Amino acid sequence: MRILHTSDWHIGRSFHGNSTLDALGDVLGALIDQVREHDVDVVIVAGDVFDSSAPSAGCYTLLTDTLRGLADAGATVIVTSGNHDSAARLGFQAALLRDGIHIVTDPAACATPITVSDVHGPVHLYGIPFLEPALVRAVWPEVTLRTQRDVLTHAMDLVRADMGVRGGRAVAISHCFAAGVEPTAGLERDIQQGGVDVVPLSVFDGPDYVALGHIHGRQMLSDRVRYAGAPLHYSFGEANKPRGSWLLDLDASGLQTVTWLDLPVPRPLAVLCGTLDELCEDARFSHAEDFWVRAEYTDATPQLDPMRRLQRRFPHCATVVHVPAVAPDEDRRDYRQKVRAAVRHEDLIEAFLTHVRAGEGASDEEQGVIADLVADHAVAEALA
Structure with a gap:
C-alpha cells in the first residue's frame, strides 16, 4: 500500500498581511498531481487544515476542491483536526462526505480505525485529533489527564489495545509536539510561546508508521515517526527549508520504504543583510528581486522610509528591520x-x-x- 503523509495546510493564513490562498491552491494542486502520478492509495492530512477556528468561505472552497481532487485521483483521504482547527466546524459535514473521504475530529473515535485493504490484507489507520487535556477529560473521566503526554499516552494505549485485537498493519496519525524535534524545524506559534508540552517518542510505539503534524519543517524522529511539515513557507524562519510530503510503502510485513516528494515553492523567501544603499543597489541581491524579502539594513542609524525605497527593487519586501552593524558605545546614563x-x-x-x-x-x-x-x-x- 502506498500512503502520502502531509499536514499543516493552514488554509487562510496570511503572510505579513498578504493572502496565501492562491499560492496554497497551486501547491495543493501539485499535491493532487503527485497522488495521481505515484498511484497513491491513501492520503493522510495530520491536522491544522485551517489556520483559524472561523475560516472564510474561500477557505472552505479550497478544502472542498482539494479533497475532491485527491479522491478523484484514486486515493482514500483521512483528515484529522489540529490545534488551529475548530473540530466542530471541520467535522460538521463529515457524515455528508462522499465515500473515501474521512474527517476525524472526535477523540472518542481514536481507537476506531479507518481500514483500507490491499493485496496483503487490511491496513488500519487510527486518526487522533488534537487532544486538549481540558476538553477531553469528559471523554475519559476515569483517567487523570493533565498534559498532552497524558492524553496521547491514553489514546495510544487504546490504539494499541485495538491493534492487538485486529492484528495486521497499522498507521497512527497525531497532531502534537513530539520529543526530538530540532529547534530550527519551523516551530508553530503556540509552541514558541510554551503552549504545547512535549510528548515522548515512546508514546508512539506500536504502529508501523506514525504520521505527525504541528511542526512546519520536515522532521524524521525515527524511521517510523515523522513530520511532513507545511506545504508553504509561513515565516522567514522557514526560508530555505524544503516543502513537500512523505511517500511510504507498506508491504506484507509493514513499513518498507519512505521517500520525500518535493512540492513547488510559488515564491521563495530570502533574508537579505547589508546597508540600505547596498540592498537597494548591489548586484549580489539581484536574485531575490521577485522573492518574499526580509531586509535587515545595517546602517549605524535608522534611515528615512526604508520600506518604500526597498520595494522599488523588491516589490514583495514584507518586512524591514534595522540591525546596526556596530553597536553604539555603551553609556549607562539615561x-x-x-x-x-x-x-x-x-x-x-x-x-x-x-x-x-x-x-x-x-x-x-x-x-x-x-x-x-x-x-x-x-x-x-x-x-x-
Whole structure:
C-alpha cells in the first residue's frame, strides 16, 4: 500500500498581511498531481487544515476542491483536526462526505480505525485529533489527564489495545509536539510561546508508521515517526527549508520504504543583510528581486522610509528591520541624566542626537552647522 503523509495546510493564513490562498491552491494542486502520478492509495492530512477556528468561505472552497481532487485521483483521504482547527466546524459535514473521504475530529473515535485493504490484507489507520487535556477529560473521566503526554499516552494505549485485537498493519496519525524535534524545524506559534508540552517518542510505539503534524519543517524522529511539515513557507524562519510530503510503502510485513516528494515553492523567501544603499543597489541581491524579502539594513542609524525605497527593487519586501552593524558605545546614563549634565547648547543637541539616532552623535559637518546656529542664537539674544 502506498500512503502520502502531509499536514499543516493552514488554509487562510496570511503572510505579513498578504493572502496565501492562491499560492496554497497551486501547491495543493501539485499535491493532487503527485497522488495521481505515484498511484497513491491513501492520503493522510495530520491536522491544522485551517489556520483559524472561523475560516472564510474561500477557505472552505479550497478544502472542498482539494479533497475532491485527491479522491478523484484514486486515493482514500483521512483528515484529522489540529490545534488551529475548530473540530466542530471541520467535522460538521463529515457524515455528508462522499465515500473515501474521512474527517476525524472526535477523540472518542481514536481507537476506531479507518481500514483500507490491499493485496496483503487490511491496513488500519487510527486518526487522533488534537487532544486538549481540558476538553477531553469528559471523554475519559476515569483517567487523570493533565498534559498532552497524558492524553496521547491514553489514546495510544487504546490504539494499541485495538491493534492487538485486529492484528495486521497499522498507521497512527497525531497532531502534537513530539520529543526530538530540532529547534530550527519551523516551530508553530503556540509552541514558541510554551503552549504545547512535549510528548515522548515512546508514546508512539506500536504502529508501523506514525504520521505527525504541528511542526512546519520536515522532521524524521525515527524511521517510523515523522513530520511532513507545511506545504508553504509561513515565516522567514522557514526560508530555505524544503516543502513537500512523505511517500511510504507498506508491504506484507509493514513499513518498507519512505521517500520525500518535493512540492513547488510559488515564491521563495530570502533574508537579505547589508546597508540600505547596498540592498537597494548591489548586484549580489539581484536574485531575490521577485522573492518574499526580509531586509535587515545595517546602517549605524535608522534611515528615512526604508520600506518604500526597498520595494522599488523588491516589490514583495514584507518586512524591514534595522540591525546596526556596530553597536553604539555603551553609556549607562539615561537621556534625562545626559540633558542635566549638558553645559553648552552644543552638549544638549549632541545628547538629543545620540539618543534618537541609536548612539550616533553629530558628524563633523553637522557639528559645523550646529556651531553656526548656536552662534546666531547668541547674537540674536545679545541684540534683543
